[in-house]
Amino acid sequence: DQQVKQNSPSLSVQEGRISILNCDYTNSMFDYFLWYKKYPAEGPTFLISISSIKDKNEDGRFTVFLNKSAKHLSLHIVPSQPGDSAVYFCAARDDKIIFGKGTRLHILP
Amino acid sequence: DAMVIQNPRYQVTQFGKPVTLSCSQTLNHNVMYWYQQKSSQAPKLLFHYYDKDFNNEADTPDNFQSRRPNTSFCFLDIRSPGLGDAAMYLCATGDRSYEQYFGPGTRLTVT
Numbered sequence: 001d002q003q004v005k006q007n008s009p010s011l012s013v014q015e016g017r018i019s020i021l022n023c024d025y026t027n028s029m030f031d032y033f034l035w036y037k038k039y040p041a042e043g044p045t046f047l048i049s050i051s052s053i054k055d056k057n058e059d060g061r062f063t064v065f066l067n068k069s070a071k072h073l074s075l076h077i078v079p080s081q082p083g084d085s086a087v088y089f090c091a092a093r094d095d096k097i098i099f100g101k102g103t104r105l106h107i108l109p
Numbered sequence: 110d111a112m113v114i115q116n117p118r119y120q121v122t123q124f125g126k127p128v129t130l131s132c133s134q135t136l137n138h139n140v141m142y143w144y145q146q147k148s149s150q151a152p153k154l155l156f157h158y159y160d161k162d163f164n165n166e167a168d169t170p171d172n173f174q175s176r177r178p179n180t181s182f183c184f185l186d187i188r189s190p191g192l193g194d195a196a197m198y199l200c201a202t203g204d205r206s207y208e209q210y211f212g213p214g215t216r217l218t219v220t
Contacts, residue, residue: 002151009149032207043113043199043211044152089151093207096166099151 003027004092006100014108019077021103023090026071030092035064035075038087038102047088048075080107112136113212115200121218122190130185130215132200141183142209143175144199152199158183187217195219 005024013019021035031052036044050057050064050073057064063076077084085107090100114133122128132141139160144152156165158177172194174186187194197216201209 004151034207036211041118041213043115043201043213045211046208049207096154096157097207097209098154101149101151 002100003030004090004098004100006088006090006103008103009101010104010106012106012108013080015082016079019075019080019084019105019107021075021077021088021090021105023073023075023100024071025073025092027092027094027098028068028071029094032093033064033066033073034091034093034097035062036089036091036099038089044089077105080105082107082109113200113202113210115198115212115215117215118213119216119218121220122187123220124192125189128187128190128217130187130198130200130217132183132185132212133181134202134210135181136202136204136210137180138202138204138210139180140203141177142201142203143173143183143185144201146197146199146214147195155185190217190219192219 003026034049035047037047038044048059048062048064050066055066066073087102087104089102091097116131142157143155146152155169176184197214199214200212203209
């Protein structure tokens with residue numbers, strides 16, 4: 001029973017365009033949401049987060065949007081760069097961090 | 110550079126033969142976590158230490174044990190590995206509960 005769902009296993013985006021990665025959750029008690037990025041043969045690295053009291057957080061090319069009524073969050077990367085090719089994990093916290101299965105992002109030249 | 114180190118990066122063990130994976134950190138974080146990640150699955154929390162306080166997840170099999178002899182080191186012991194225990198094992202540290210720093214992982218193969 002997945003509480004954090006990333007329904008797209010993979011996504012391909014042209015370099016320079018916007019990448020949008022989506023995440024849905026079921027637990028309304030989650031108070032914090034995070035995105036992690038993972039390259040092959042490396043552990044996940046923290047990318048950006050958002051508190052449940054906000055609806056948007058921006059850090060450079062990365063913006064996370066939270067829609068609590070829809071229990072949905074998304075990560076926008078603008079503009080997409082080749083180094084953004086990686087697996088992106090959505091995660092959410094109640095008393096612990098729960099991860100989604102990840103979405104593999106391919107940035108096409 | 111402050112970091113989380115996992116050794117070995119690749120471990121092969123035989124069915125039923127005990128194996129220990131290690132994790133060390135130079136971040137001086139209170140919390141250390143062990144996750145299991147199988148192919149195309151989400152990382153699954155096995156247990157964590159808050160300082161010396163051990164917290165086991167309810168669905169973590171008894172086959173998995175952990176030790177934290179000091180702040181810097183944490184070990185994952187698999188007493189009798191089965192074929193289903195083949196996975197990537199990720200260690201992470203944190204000083205707040207919502208941001209974690211991961212090591213590169215140990216890929217365990219069970220033959």
